[in-house]
Amino acid sequence: MNSLDRTLLSRFFVFSLVFIINGYMDAAVNTVRITEKSGITTANYPVQLGRPFLKGEITNYPQVLINGSPIVTQTNVMQRYDDGSVKHAILCFLIPVLEANSAINVTFQDQSTGNDANYLTKQQMLDSSYDFNAIMELTNGTTVSASARTMLNDDHFTYWLKGPVATSVIFADHSINRTYDIGFDSCKSIRPIFHATFWPGLHKVRLRFIGEVSNTEVFQDQRYSLALKTGNSSPQEVFFQDTITHYAGTRWTKEFWLGEEPSTIDIDYNIAYLAETRFIPNYDTTKVISESAIASEYTTWTNAQKGLYAQGNWNKSMPAGGGRPDIGPYPDWTVKWLYTGDHRMREKALGNADLAGAWSMHFREGNANKIFLLDSTVPGIGKVLSIHARPTVWLDPNRLTWYEQDQEDRITIVGANTVGGWIPDCAHQAETYSPQYFLTGDFWYLEQLYFWVSWSAANSNGGGGSSAVGRGPTGAEGGINNQIRGQAWALRTRANAAFVAPDDHIEKRYFETILDGALAIWEGARNITGTPFENNVCWTWGHDKWLEAYGVPSLNQWEIGGANFAQIQYGIDTSIVQIAESNFEQHFMMFALGRAEELGYPTAPLGSYLAVNYTGQLTNPDYNPYLVSNGRIPTVKKNGEQFSSWAELKTGYVSEWQATDSFYLSNAVHGYEFLALAAVSYISDEPGGDSAWAFMEREVLTAEVLSNNPKWAIVPRMDGPYSALNKTTGPNKDMYLTVNPNPFNPMVNIWLNNDQRNTMRTVRIFTVKGELVADLAATIENTNRTVFHYTWNAGNMPSSIYIVKARIADRTFTRKITLLR
Known part of the structure; x- marks a missing residue:
């Protein structure tokens, strides 16, 4: 090897650049950062860490490295991918010395053993x-x-x-x-x-x-x-x-x-990496939550009552109307924990999850004759209640004695049965437990997740299978019969539970089985054909009962809706509209279908069906895209006919709403435009979906209020089912941001293509904490002044994820770069 080869090789190992372009997600580095917060130095600090991994990353068992040095790591693998690599594991290790107020970097490598023998007898x-x-x-x-x-x-x-x-x-x-x-x-x-x-x-x-x-x-x-x-x-x-x-x-x-409790630590789980594993949605990691927002969020927890059966930060009555912090993909406090790893947000997320056991949603099978899963011999006793064991049971607290339940399916009530104001439902149900489990490895949170999914599956009339009010022909099929939001949130949590459940848990198979049943019923109800579910028992029941009873909306709304949704206070012109549907609840449904698909479940046909409605709302020239923020959407005219075109549908709103030309962008907790943002992030690969997303990205994603509460700040994925940002498009589209690194030096080249001449352009580099690193100036441009070249010398920058923000006139485009030394 000559000296030049050695020089180049040395440079390659000293500094390499990892890029994926034209998207929000890059190949995130699998790191965790632990920071001591109590000002106490501890030898042999104990850590139990739940950790998802990307497919193929860890072949055998993960081993922890502290600041680059491997340490003894006990690994209990809970899930593996189909290639045998680790998907989720619970790691236990001792940090040799955790200095007061210090921070350490945790990385991972493969090891041949899990060190899971020699456990205590x-x-x-x-x-x-x-x-x-x-x-x-x-x-x-x-x-x-x-x-x-x-x-x-x-x-x-x-x-x-x-x-x-x-x-x-x-x-x-x-x-x-x-x-x-x-x-x-x-x-x-x-x-x-x-x-x-x-x-x-x-x-x-x-x-x-x-x-x-x-x-x-x-x-x-x-x-x-x-x-x-x-x-x-x-x-x-x-x-x-x-x-x-x-x-x-x-x-x-x-x-x-x-024994003495360990000192307080922050654990930054690395939200970018978690999103890439799909254990959480694809959050926009350019958002940076301020210290003041964290402190304010924590104050609401410290001021809350926390004794047993105290409500913490919950609204005890789930059915109470109005937006609130717990409604969404996850509660506000859980999202802030995911973004920051702050111990205060962890305390609030886990503390509220503990208190949520106060809802009457926990039923454990006590009958030794019950089988947990159809076509199996697994006993149900000791497990969460299964609708395979009790097909007609109805677990609504007010329906435990419902007359359509078979006697052998009923709960045996032996005394007073009250709820103390803790009223559960599906329509306003939080996703309280899956991150709490897969990040901590605590079995309490896993079993709580099982209980809640079990309850939601039985929270409808299982004995009503002769009509559309049931959940399938026998009640055991898993159909979700609820308000649209109830359907959405039950689907979300059922899919999340099936995804995170350990491979050897029979609950995983049960959740997947009833998930398939629900999807088949929904497909049949919309006459979706050509799928593996077509003409099976569930599909046929949905087709015969739901389709016959409700019909399919002509503009692909999720449901026809009802006359009670044709409300003048929502801007519906009741002189024209007889029936409307809840548009904001439909946003939940679009999110839930997209989320389930990215977890690997077969919701794509239903997602494609509903995406047609969103591309119509956002891209049809005869409609107003700002109406996506209206809580209602018309379906049926006064004469009983459905609205058949987007121009006609627009007339169903009063004139003020027809002319609206902006979003409020002030309510990050429950503003309908933010709900729609999360929904539309999952349709970018559908026909017209890229344009629909471009509108929402421009108009909503950049809202300042999302920085301190990014609950709905979900963006399309580069890979998998939602890959529109990775598609090849023509040379005169809005913008391309490509990075062309030379792996042998730290110069980063950024090419910005734009066909709008003489417009304001900026390209800036930020850390993931929002700190400005570089403000770049174009050094080369083509003769047509449509291609601009920016360079960034990253030679003095540490290994990390950096954010590239390009602004053209009033539009902002964001990409990420991972630098590895």
């Missing part, structure tokens, strides 16, 4: 060095109690995580024997559950107490005072609450450490 967990016990004491006249140590001694435990770094165990008896169930009558309706994670290197234990009233066979409210104690040799009371009403169908939890 029963006898080792009973060792006096742990002083292990967790005790619940419940008092209502008499005192009843439950002990985790007793369950351990009796061998009533299962392993969740195995290995020498951390052994995580679940203590419970979900069998027909119900050995440890307690209460104040012979029914013993309260089930005590304990989770314990032992850290042998520290001789510490993280404890979670769980109390639930969920058994389908002994369903009733319970009242008691509660004391929680930790330790064995001299148990210490760590929590007390007087006079609790434990509502039937609800769960509570509290978490403590045996």
Whole structure:
């Protein structure tokens, strides 16, 4: 090798550039950043980290590197891709030294073993060095109690995580024997559950107490005072609450450490990488949430009531109208946690998720004769309720005794059954648990997710299969019969649960089966043909019952709607319109269909059907695209005929709305234009979808309010089903931003093509925190003044993701670059 070759090779390894162009997502680097926030230096700091991985990245097991140095990593792999590579794993490791107020970079490499042997045995967990016990004491006249140590001694435990770094165990008896169930009558309706994670290197234990009233066979409210104690040799009371009403169908939890709790840390999970794995939607990572926004969000949590059955930041009545922070792809606080990794947002996201157990949405099968999954022999007992086991059950709190339920499907109610103002539904249901699970690896959040999806699947009239009010011909099929928003949110959470569930969990197959059933019914109801579902039992039922009852809107609205939606307060001209549909709820549906498809589920035919409506709303020259922000959309005229053209549909609005030429752009929590933004991000590969997205990108994505609340700031993906930004287009379109790196030096070349001469143009480079790095000037332009060349010398910049923002007149285009040294 000559000296020139060595020089070039040296430069290549010192500094390389990784690019994907013409899109919002690039090949994000898989890094996590941990920052100590309490001002305490700790040796052997314990970390349990849930981590998704890109396909092919980790062949065997991931190993953690701290600032580039590998450390012992226990890996419990929960999911693998079809090529065998790791999809999701829970990693346990000890940071050798975490200095006060310091930050460390965590990266990952492949290792041949998961270090998941040599986990603690029963006898080792009973060792006096742990002083292990967790005790619940419940008092209502008499005192009843439950002990985790007793369950351990009796061998009533299962392993969740195995290995020498951390052994995580679940203590419970979900069998027909119900050995440890307690209460104040012979029914013993309260089930005590304990989770314990032992850290042998520290001789510490993280404890979670769980109390639930969920058994389908002994369903009733319970009242008691509660004391929680930790330790064995001299148990210490760590929590007390007087006079609790434990509502039937609800769960509570509290978490403590045996031994000193570790200091507070931020964990920046790297939202760009998470989005690339598809475990979360493709959020616009150019948004930067300010410290003041985080502090304000946290204040609402610190000021909230947080005792058992306190409402935290929830509206206890889900059906209450109006937009609010918990409605969306995820609640506001969860999105801010994803963006920042800030410990305050983590505390709020996990704390509210814990309190959400207060909704009566938790039903655990208690009948030993029930089968969990059709065409299987898997028993249902101890698992979340399955509509395969109870096809006609209806779990709405007001419908538990509904007359159309078969007797063998009913919940056995043995006492008072109230909800204390905690009223659940599907139409306003938050996605409370999937990020909480896959980022922490905490089984509590996974099982909570299972409970909520189980409840939503049974929250309709399973016995109504002879008409369109059912959920399929027998009730076991999984049809989602609800308001449009209820359909959307049930689909969203069902798809998310199926996607994150561990490979060996039977719940994954169940969720996928009922998801297919719902999609087939919807396809049949819209007479969508040529798909694998066509003419199957569910498709035929949807075709015969829903299509016959409701018909298909001529302009591809999701549903015909109802006369109650033809509302003058929404700007509907009621002298012309007889029936309208909820347009903002349809935005939820378009988002949910797109989200399910990017997770790999077969929603594409339904998404293509509904996308036609959005391209019409946003690109038809006879319509006004700003009407997409109206909460209603007409479907049927006063004469009973459907609107048949976009020009005709426009007349269904009053003149002020027909002439509107802007969006409000002030309500990032629930502004309808922002809902539409997230919806339209999933249609960019549909005919006309690229133009529809370009309009929303220009008019809505740049709104300043999205920076501090980017809940709806979702953008098209470069790859997969939504790849319009990766398509080749002609030379005189709006803009191309291409980056042509030389891998042997740090010069970045940016070419900006634009056919509008003499317009304002800027190209600026920012860090992901929003700090300006470079303001570039064009150095070369072609003779027609339509091609402009910008260069950026990145030689002094550290490895990171950088944001390229190009502005042409009033339009802004954003791309990302990953620099790797």
